[in-house]
Amino acid sequence: MAFLTLLLKASLIYGGLLGTAALMTLAERKVSAWMQLRVGPNRVGPGGLLQPLADGVKFILKEEVTPDGANMWIFRLAPMLAAIPAMMTVAVVPFAGQVELFGLDFGNLSVTDLDIGLLFILALSGLSVYGVILGGWASNSKYSLLGGLRASAQMVSYELSLIMTALAVVALTGAMDLREIVAAQAGSIFNWNVFTPVVGQVGLVLFVIATFAETNRHPFDFAECEPELVGGFHTEYSSMKFALFFLGEYCAMTVMACLTTVLFLGGYQVPFWEDAPWFVQLGAFGAKVGFFLFLFIWVRWTLPRFRYDQLMNLGWKVFLPVALANLLVVGALIALGWA
Amino acid sequence: MVDLLFYVAALLSVLCALGVVISENPVQSVLMLLGSFLGIAVIYLLAGFQFLAAIQVLVYGGAIMVLFLFVVMLLNLGDPEVQADEPLFHGRGRVTGGLGVALAALAVLLTASRGTALAPVETYLWPEGGLDPLLGMAEAMFGRYVLPFEAASVLLLATAVGVMALAKRQRTKRAIAPAPLESKEAAA
Amino acid sequence: MVVVQRRKLTLAERLYLPEVFRGLAITFRKMFQPRVTRQYPEEGLPKTEVTRGQPRLVVKDDGNIACVSCGLCEAACPAYAITIDGQETDRFIEREPERFDIDMLRCILCGFCEEACPKDAIFMSDELELADYSRRALVYDMDKLKRPASDMRARMDYVKRINGRWGVEA
Numbered sequence: 001m002a003f004l005t006l007l008l009k010a011s012l013i014y015g016g017l018l019g020t021a022a023l024m025t026l027a028e029r030k031v032s033a034w035m036q037l038r039v040g041p042n043r044v045g046p047g048g049l050l051q052p053l054a055d056g057v058k059f060i061l062k063e064e065v066t067p068d069g070a071n072m073w074i075f076r077l078a079p080m081l082a083a084i085p086a087m088m089t090v091a092v093v094p095f096a097g098q099v100e101l102f103g104l105d106f107g108n109l110s111v112t113d114l115d116i117g118l119l120f121i122l123a124l125s126g127l128s129v130y131g132v133i134l135g136g137w138a139s140n141s142k143y144s145l146l147g148g149l150r151a152s153a154q155m156v157s158y159e160l161s162l163i164m165t166a167l168a169v170v171a172l173t174g175a176m177d178l179r180e181i182v183a184a185q186a187g188s189i190f191n192w193n194v195f196t197p198v199v200g201q202v203g204l205v206l207f208v209i210a211t212f213a214e215t216n217r218h219p220f221d222f223a224e225c226e227p228e229l230v231g232g233f234h235t236e237y238s239s240m241k242f243a244l245f246f247l248g249e250y251c252a253m254t255v256m257a258c259l260t261t262v263l264f265l266g267g268y269q270v271p272f273w274e275d276a277p278w279f280v281q282l283g284a285f286g287a288k289v290g291f292f293l294f295l296f297i298w299v300r301w302t303l304p305r306f307r308y309d310q311l312m313n314l315g316w317k318v319f320l321p322v323a324l325a326n327l328l329v330v331g332a333l334i335a336l337g338w339a
Numbered sequence: 340m341v342d343l344l345f346y347v348a349a350l351l352s353v354l355c356a357l358g359v360v361i362s363e364n365p366v367q368s369v370l371m372l373l374g375s376f377l378g379i380a381v382i383y384l385l386a387g388f389q390f391l392a393a394i395q396v397l398v399y400g401g402a403i404m405v406l407f408l409f410v411v412m413l414l415n416l417g418d419p420e421v422q423a424d425e426p427l428f429h430g431r432g433r434v435t436g437g438l439g440v441a442l443a444a445l446a447v448l449l450t451a452s453r454g455t456a457l458a459p460v461e462t463y464l465w466p467e468g469g470l471d472p473l474l475g476m477a478e479a480m481f482g483r484y485v486l487p488f489e490a491a492s493v494l495l496l497a498t499a500v501g502v503m504a505l506a507k508r509q510r511t512k513r514a515i516a517p518a519p520l521e522s523k524e525a526a527a
Numbered sequence: 528m529v530v531v532q533r534r535k536l537t538l539a540e541r542l543y544l545p546e547v548f549r550g551l552a553i554t555f556r557k558m559f560q561p562r563v564t565r566q567y568p569e570e571g572l573p574k575t576e577v578t579r580g581q582p583r584l585v586v587k588d589d590g591n592i593a594c595v596s597c598g599l600c601e602a603a604c605p606a607y608a609i610t611i612d613g614q615e616t617d618r619f620i621e622r623e624p625e626r627f628d629i630d631m632l633r634c635i636l637c638g639f640c641e642e643a644c645p646k647d648a649i650f651m652s653d654e655l656e657l658a659d660y661s662r663r664a665l666v667y668d669m670d671k672l673k674r675p676a677s678d679m680r681a682r683m684d685y686v687k688r689i690n691g692r693w694g695v696e697a
Contacts, residue, residue, distance in 0.1 A: 034558040039566070074366070119393035126401020130373070133408050137366060145412065152409045156402050163397075205544070302554040303547065 010091075010111045017090045021250035022052035024293060031297045059243040067140055067236045074138035079237065079244035082131025085124040086252040092117035093258045094179040096268045096281040108179065109278060117178040118170065121259055122163055125214060128252060129155040131245065132216065136233035147232025150222040150308065157315035158213035158220075164323035165207040168330040169193055169263045178259075182267030187274060192266040199330050204264045206323055208295070211256040213315070215249065218300035220311055257292035261285060345385050352378030365411045373404045391476075574653040576685035579638050582629055583652040583674040585683065592673065593648035596624040600640035600649055608633035609640060627669045631657055641686060650679050650686065 026041065026048065033040030041048035066075060096109040114120050129151060136148020170176055172193055173184035185191045194200040213220040224232030231237075234245045261267055265288045268281035276284070306314070355378060358371035376399045383392035480488050539545045565572070584592045596613030614625035638651050652674055659665050676683070 031558070033564075035554045037557060037560055037563045039562050039564040071364075071366075074370070114389065116389050116393050119390065119397060123393045123396035123401060126397055126405075129401070129405055130408075133405065133412070134366075134370070137408075137412055149409060149412055152405045152412075156405050156409075159402065298551060298554065299547075302550045 005106050006111070009106065009109065013090060013093075013095065013109075013111055014087070017087065017251055017254060018247070020254050020293075021247055022056070024250045024253065024297075025055065025246065026051050027293070028297050028300075031294070032301045035298075035301045056243070059240055062239040064239040064241065065236070069140040070236065071138040071140070074134050076241075078131045078135030078138055079241040079248075080131070081134060082128055082248035083244040083251070084248075085128040085131075086248040086255065089121045089124045089255045090251070090258070092120050092178055093255065094182055094262065094267060095285055096278040099278045109282065110179070113177055113179045116176050118166060118176045118181070118259075118263075121178075121255065122159075122166065125252060125255070126155070126159055128248060131248060132233045135237065135245065139233070139236035141236050143229040143231070143235045144233050147222070147224060147229045147235070151216060151233060154213060154216075154220065154222055154311060154315070157312060158210045158319070161206060161315065161319040161323040162210040162214055164320070164327055165203050165210060166259075166263060168199060168203050168323075168327045171327070171330050171334060172196060172199070178262050178267070182262055182269065185266040185269055189266070189269075189271040192264065192269070194264040196333075199326055199333065200264065202322065202326050204260070206319060206326065207260060207263065208292070210319065210323075211260060212296070212299065213311070215252045215256055215296075217249075217253065217296055219303040219305050221305065222308060222311065253293065253296050254289070257289045257296070258285075260292050261288040341385055345382060348378045348381035348385065351375075352382070366408065369404060369407045369411055372407070373400060376400055376404065572655060574655075576681040578653045578655070578682075579636065579651045580654045581631065581636060581652055581657065582634065582638075582640050582649055582672070583654075583679065584627065584648060584669065584672045585650055585679050586673050586675050588676060591618065592623075592669075593620075593646045594624050594627065594644075595620050595622045595646055595648075596627070597622075597645065599643045599645060603639040603643035605637060605639060606633045606635045608635075624669065627672065629667050629672060631665045631667055632662060647683065647687075650682050652679060652682065 029051070030040040030048070041051045044050040044054045066072065091111040092114050094108065094110045094113065099106040099109045132151040132155075133148040136144040136146070136151065139145070169181065173181045175181050175184060185193060189195070192200075194204050196203075212218070216222075216224070222232075224234065226232075229235070234242055237245060268285040270276040270280055270284040273280070352375040355371045355373075355375035359368045359375065362368045362371055376395060380392045380395040380400070383389075383395060584594060586592055594611075596611050598611055598613075601609045601611050608630045610626065610628045610630075611624050612626040613622050615621065616623040636651070640649050641651050657665070
């Protein structure tokens with residue numbers, strides 16, 4: 001029974017993740033169109049809703065091209081390395097509390113609750129950069145190589161700030177288990193970490209921006225930087241291999257949005273309704289995550305790309321000191337007993 | 340089940356470690372090293388050290404190996420035959436050197452394991468008290484041994500700075516070396 | 528030498544984040560403004576008498592075309608897209624085309640044929656779509672080129688009016 005429940009929850013959550021990723025590809029095109037006074041894809045299905053399906057079919061039917069001189073094994077390995085860690089991270093995200101359906105108790109709505117859930121996500125999302133780097137290297141193309149190089153330097157720089165900011169939250173709540181972090185923010189809406197004076201807001205802004213850099217999104221998408229590098233690391237990729245890179249990127253975005261919600265916005269806590277049933281919690285969680293996902297797209301179609309030196313300056317000279325100071329202030333708050 | 344996983348992970352990390360040395364392609368070496376680290380992370384996990392496993396993946400897998408890859412990719416990776424024109428040891432020296440290193444490693448291992456009888460896998464894979472070893476480690480690192488720990492980090496930093504300084508000086512020297520620009524122009 | 532005087536940025540601008548939010552506000556507002564997209568195959572393109580589409584032979588009310596196969600359009604065509612073979616006819620105009628082909632793959636839609644024609648036989652229609660599955664199908668013969676005068680009236684009147692303005696007898 002326990003195994004069946006786990007299987008059910010896992011398949012539902014992974015289905016939800018893949019569905020969200022697919023919908024995100026559509027949302028990306030739709031929102032960008034709206035912001036540019038266009039309509040966006042509207043031919044497949046009502047309002048273009050089935051577009052991701054059509055894209056998927058197209059990706060499968062496309063011819064696979066392997067460039068001459070590519071390192072075959074690594075070339076094939078890279079898309080998997082990009083997609084699989086990104087998909088695995090969703091396992092520890094707590095979507096809602098206790099689920100009771102038809103009088104049956106299904107336990108908490110998440111695949112698993114690890115004591116080190118936060119570390120698990122950070123470690124695996126750190127691994128997903130290998131897909132980008134190795135894909136860039138194995139393609140035997142200068143554009144891909146440059147994309148991979150940039151991705152590696154960028155990821156390492158911003159992962160630092162990301163972890164530092166997350167650590168501040170860990171210090172505030174005293175837990176690395178994501179569910180415990182959510183539980184620590186229960187009660188009033190002002191218990192959410194984002195409402196911790198100064199530290200919460202600075203942390204949220206830092207974390208969100210570092211997330212953008214970590215998932216290679218605009219304005220930090222140097223790995224694929226179209227005007228300079230054609231497509232960057234995925235220039236030479238086609239067909240399903242390319243689709244896997246895409247899937248990985250959108251899954252990583254989704255999980256990062258979930259993580260931001262959990263760390264700063266109280267996870268599945270419903271404002272002004274403490275003992276909400278699980279489906280209301282799930283809805284609240286979805287709304288918060290949806291906002292961050294929209295933010296990803298929103299920012300992409302608003303800001304121009306940074307220059308590479310600006311990215312590095314920002315990462316090392318602004319973000320890291322501010323993140324460290326943030327951590328320090330959190331420590332001081334805890335030592336003084338104010339948090 | 341745990342035994343099986345342990346042996347698989349152990350075999351993986353040992354084979355990958357071998358691969359690091361054997362592989363001719365530096366990028367493949369780095370990948371092998373990554374595989375080895377991941378195998379070790381699995382062993383940590385099996386031993387109940389969740390935190391250590393995650394940190395292993397996060398720090399070694401996510402950051403350090405990425406930097407390795409970064410550097411290796413920046414190198415000019417031409418024909419491995421050409422690259423290997425100056426091997427560390429030649430002919431017989433290579434064999435004796437390798438044997439020497441292996442013997443030294445064996446000696447270290449034997450010394451380290453002296454007095455600890457080879458226990459069955461389960462006894463040390465599932466320590467009593469779950470995560471308590473983690474607390475012990477934290478106390479040791481940030482309490483009793485905080486000074487040596489910090490000293491080690493300063494030492495590492497000094498090493499990094501020293502390497503940078505050495506590498507930098509070499510490069511400037513090469514740049515100063517007279518470039519036969521004028522003679523080339525004359526020939527043209 | 529031009530010295531560019533850069534405006535000194537205010538603190539808010541150098542902090543970058545307020546400007547980011549301003550940009551976000553702009554893009555967000557744009558999402559609710561009316562769309563400018565034209566759903567092309569369903570919503571056609573706007574057409575007026577000035578629209579210069581593809582050359583067509585005008586079929587007069589008596590069912591004949593006015594062409595006397597003089598070859599002036601053939602000569603005027605910069606892309607050599609027109610091919611005419613003439614033949615005698617019992618009608619008053621004495622000559623008519625036996626074959627009148629326009630290779631639409633060559634045609635550059637310049638409208639010189641329309642200007643060159645002394646008999647008001649060829650005009651540019653308002654048809655804009657030009658696609659087919661084979662090259663052969665895009666070489667239009669006389670049957671494909673014929674259009675009833677009623678469809679072309681606006682363009683015909685327009686061209687005559689414009690030519691009149693230029694001092695040419697309509």
